[in-house]
Amino acid sequence: AQKITQTQPGMFVQEKEAVTLDCTYDTSDQSYGLFWYKQPSSGEMIFLIYQGSYDEQNATEGRYSLNFQKARKSANLVISASQLGDSAMYFCAMREVNDYKLSFGAGTTVTVRA
Amino acid sequence: GAGVSQSPRYKVTKRGQDVALRCDPISGHVSLYWYRQALGQGPEFLTYFNYEAQQDKSGLPNDRFSAERPEGSISTLTIQRTEQRDSAMYRCASSLEYLAGNSDTQYFGPGTRLTVL
Numbered sequence A: 001a002q003k004i005t006q007t008q009p010g011m012f013v014q015e016k017e018a019v020t021l022d023c024t025y026d027t028s029d030q031s032y033g034l035f036w037y038k039q040p041s042s043g044e045m046i047f048l049i050y051q052g053s054y055d056e057q058n059a060t061e062g063r064y065s066l067n068f069q070k071a072r073k074s075a076n077l078v079i080s081a082s083q084l085g086d087s088a089m090y091f092c093a094m095r096e097v098n099d100y101k102l103s104f105g106a107g108t109t110v111t112v113r114a
Numbered sequence B: 001g002a003g004v005s006q007s008p009r010y011k012v013t014k015r016g017q018d019v020a021l022r023c024d025p026i027s028g029h030v031s032l033y034w035y036r037q038a039l040g041q042g043p044e045f046l047t048y049f050n051y052e053a054q055q056d057k058s059g060l061p062n063d064r065f066s067a068e069r070p071e072g073s074i075s076t077l078t079i080q081r082t083e084q085r086d087s088a089m090y091r092c093a094s095s096l097e098y099l100a101g102n103s104d105t106q107y108f109g110p111g112t113r114l115t116v117l
Helices: none
Strands: A010-014 A019-020 A032-039 A048-054 A064-069 A075-081 A088-096 A108-113 B005-006 B010-013 B019-024 B031-037 B044-048 B053-056 B067-068 B075-079 B087-093 B114-115
Touching: A010 A019, A010 B044, A032 A064, A048 A064, A048 A075, A064 B075, A075 A088, B010 B019, B010 B067, B019 B087, B019 B114, B031 B075, B044 B067, B044 B075, B075 B087
Parallel strands: A010 A108, B010 B114
Antiparallel strands: A019 A075, A032 A048, A032 A088, A064 A075, A088 A108, B005 B019, B019 B075, B031 B044, B031 B087, B044 B053, B067 B075, B087 B114
């Protein structure tokens, strides 16, 4: 069964606007971690933000914030004030308790328009 | 400090040849992971090392794939008798120590793009 679902294969956003990338996950564990990574066209995999399942506040990291809704099992990434350099593929990933590997979604491609 | 490095960045080989992909993790990182990423997909787990011990190789597709990390630092992923279906991006990641908890962040290298002709 798919553990991470990203339903938006591609999105366009106007420069300086905010964009929300959807991510839902499936786990029976109470303790888990959620991660977002950015993959630009150059191919690197860049860590953006982390949310722990027990964290009461939504994670924020600069222009990135995570809208964590535990009951709905969703961990959406919000990018505020989009920049041209934000054009990339974005992956949501989960690490379950007592596990070490990350399970990734299929990714969402974001294209920022000037 | 330096991030995770991988070499070569690109490898083109003929079917049936063996290839060795190298990963140099972030200094001090105990945990090392190999993933494989098909075009347009997310990475998929291959194997995991804690220091020099290979703790999990459940993601390796078959016995043509092997990995080692003999001194607990640099790791090599070897694919024997390559096949066209092995073509993919192979990514290495390292983290401080997975036992540190769910927040233990994996940092990825740039990957090796393998093409088997």
